[in-house]
Amino acid sequence: MDFEDTPDEAAFRAEARAFLDANAQRKTRETRVYQSLELDDAAVRKAQTWQAKKADARFAGITWPRKYGGRGGTPLQQIIYNQEEENYVVPRGVFNQGVGLVIPTMMTYAPPETIERYAPPALRGDEIWCQLFSEPSAGSDLAGLRTRAERRGDEWLINGHKIWNSNAHFADHAILVARSDPTVAKHAGLTFFYLSMKTPGIEVRRIKQISGVSNFTEVFLNDVRIPDSQRLGKVGEGWKVAVTTLANERYTIGESEGPDFEDIFSFARAYALDGEPALANDAVRERLADWYIKRQGLKYIRFRTLTALSRGQTPGPEASIGKLISAPKLQDIASNGMDMLGMAGAIMDDTAPMNAWFQNAFLYAPGKRIAGGTDEIMRNIIAERILGLPGDIRADKDIPFNEIPTGRR
């Protein structure tokens, strides 16, 4: 056992570090504080500038082919780059959908000229993508979506209501799953498209989240016309395409942003609780130890993934437990950090420690346990795909979609 890079890996890591040193600020104790997650125009422009720099140095889309602006590198290099980038203050989150989900889906299902048209601007951050999948009555049960796609000659007429779309209010393009045939079983009647967000008939409304921030939207589609040439996959095989996209999503959702163990550990050292450092309190120590074990355990699990990739093997399934561990941990750290402050934990102005990181995280953590697969869906995935347990009995199995019972919510 060792934790050393091979010479090739070390060279790549050094190159990544040199790029980051030249172009970004290293994280310090002072930068580990809450920073607004609201993406305004200025933040988007800043993110675009950063993305263009990354693309120029071929650190965006590391695993993409070079002809589309990527590096033609390996998944291992992507992980090494991510490890290094984690140590720097850089804009995140705006291009995940395009670079991480949409273009990889296109690479499987679109003709080369389509990929050539959309891949380079997505990689450079010139064009932003969003995902029109979830609906008010189709969340975890995504295949239960109701947005209609009706064939009209060479076009499709789309009507419906999408929700939980990240960044749709400034996106240039979207991918969309809609129901092209409601008379067949639910998974069989879906078709997958991409479209410009400037297409007539699209209305975007921002959703105010419990954190007060509005990064999610709902999107109304009224008689939106999409040419059949913008269909990905066959008619009625949209679910298969969406599964490709969602599989890529799990790669892009990694560790939740903090506060993490090191933040609450430093805080507990500095902060007095009942007349002594909070870290001297046995109950505090016990909880801290458990968070350390979770955070560090995930790190070691990633080491195992890296080992497999480094040997050219397929990583084991253990990597899929990350989100199920890190999102509830974030919520607990936030809640307990506030507990240490006593009644002052309720104060959320700029006098609160780390720019009110615990308080803000307390409000954004619930979303982390839901987005990209709820805790419950993650447990189903572990139970069914890793442990090989049977799926739940489905009340809607083999029933035409338009005969499936619906509730009031």
Add this chain to the structure above:
Amino acid sequence: MNFDFSDEVKMMRDEARRFLKDRCPPKVVRRALDGAAVYDKDLWREIAALGWIGVAIPEEFGGSGIGYEALCVLAGEMGAALAPVPFSSSTYLAAEAILLAGDDVQKNEMLPEIASGECIATLALAEGAGNPARNAISTTYRNGKLTGTKWPVPDGAIADQAIVVAKGGAGDIGFFAVPLEGDGVTRATLRTLDPTRNYATITFQDAPAVPLLANGRGWTVVETILDRAAVLVAFEQVGGAEAALHMAKDYALERFAFGRSIASFQAIKHRLADMYVALELARAHAYYGAWALSHDAPELAGAASAARVAATEAYYLTTKENIQIHGGMGFTWEMDCHLYYRRAKALALLLGNANYWRSRLIGQLEHLEAVE
């Protein structure tokens, strides 16, 4: 990055698994459970002949010196099989104490007999209830004689020799080798939660004892022994937890209720998913502990503490939920669920409880931060 065992070590693991599947099925474990034997002498002789006891003992002292990574994977298999033999006491505790505290002459005298399995040895540390603590030691060594009472002593009912932690002449903590069949030693077997792991009270009254001479650091050495043992016991715990998870999963798949396999109910699936998550976290920490142990790294204390806590929690969770998933059948003597449930708690208590190790872990991190 090579965070995995070598092919040679993995081959040893697979061989050990095959051997124990054949030689240590539940009926062998149950002979100890039912009181027919305190431990399985034949199994002990066979694993000694295979060289397992001496796998991390250097060749010059009668072992094979293959190393700690090998000992870790063997521990995992012993844990999974619930082997009713004094492997942990002789190998992780007594042999390690001698390696850390004995001089070369003493290592030469004592270790070959331990490695060959002829001498069952143990570490006599505790003097009553509570976690390991320096101020709990009152057994005293003076003029070649040891006096005091140690309980509970793991494998104390069957051990031939004890390495006793006691106060020396100046009140310093030291290690003293005492043959347990000798003068001034009386012992009583204790009734225990997990009869496949025996405990005894051992009373020393002016018992002839030999001080281990290499090291005067006293309690620090005790903590190093505990750290090393914590990693090895974590492998036993992970091995047992994995066995319990598989048992629960296999039963859930076969058991039908309400017209379907109970493994299709989310109440069961989510429970099994949580067991898997706890197991994988524990395994990751145990691997890191194996690295720290085999490299004698300064990270050992922190790595051992984290592995100990993660493995203790995973073994408890998987064994209690294994009984729950089995329903009423899991509560019967005939089903093997309770063998793992008992062993999980016995190992959880062996080296200090989980909160003792949580506090030790945070103490290590405080120390590291202070060094920075």
